[in-house]
Amino acid sequence: MPASKNPAIEDYLKTVYAHTEWQPDPITPSVLAGKLGVAPSSVTEMVKKMAAAGLIAHVPYGPLRLTDAGRERALAVVRRHRLIETWLVQxxxxxxxxxxxxxxxxxxxxxxxxxxxxxxxxxxxSRDPHGDAIPAADGTIPAEPFLRLDEAPQGHRGCILRISDRDPAVLRELEAAGLAPGVEVVVSLGDGERVRLSAGTADAPAPALELPGTAAAEIWLTA
Known part of the structure; x- marks a missing residue:
């Protein structure tokens, strides 16, 4: 089995890619170990294997970056994951x-x-149920300006672009509040601890909703 077809390596590649999809800081081996729930020593050995296969660029004690080949393989895994999620829901x-x-x-x-x-x-x-972009078969993936809800200024109006699927309980709470990708919202208050917003369109606004900062940090809006 080629290294790039190994399920464990695919999980590593997908995790490295996903870390920088919605923020700019590259991932470190220690953060990668935490996300995957494995020992740092396991990450060290796997990174060596992936670097030898030309999938990861890494210098000792430095962050991990995908090579062009690694990014191509990561996007193929991301495409499968997000299409399967969409299929399961629809x-x-x-x-x-x-x-x-x-x-x-x-x-x-x-x-x-x-x-x-x-x-x-x-x-x-083009997007999965959580709003994440689905890469095309040729590896291209759409991108547009965004900002996280907990960092949005007061008065910002935009559509929900994406909601993290990290915590199923948060997804259920947001769904009950009528928040989902594509819903238009206006931020009426944001202080880092609580975020208040109104869902719905300008012509048909919904009652104001208040979210803790932790939940708001799981939501991305169009800029």
């Missing part, structure tokens, strides 16, 4: 808070042929 009746762990397993088993069938059946979606 075709299989899963809630958006239930699909992450299922996709983690299936992303290593689905063939490219089956993935293309799923993609076609879904109508070639």
């Amino acid at each position: 075709e299989m009746g899963y809630g958006w808070d239930e699909v992450h762990d299922e996709a983690e397993v299936l992303e290593h088993a689905v063939s490219d042929r089956l993935l293309d069938v799923i993609d076609e059946r879904l109508g070639r979606p």
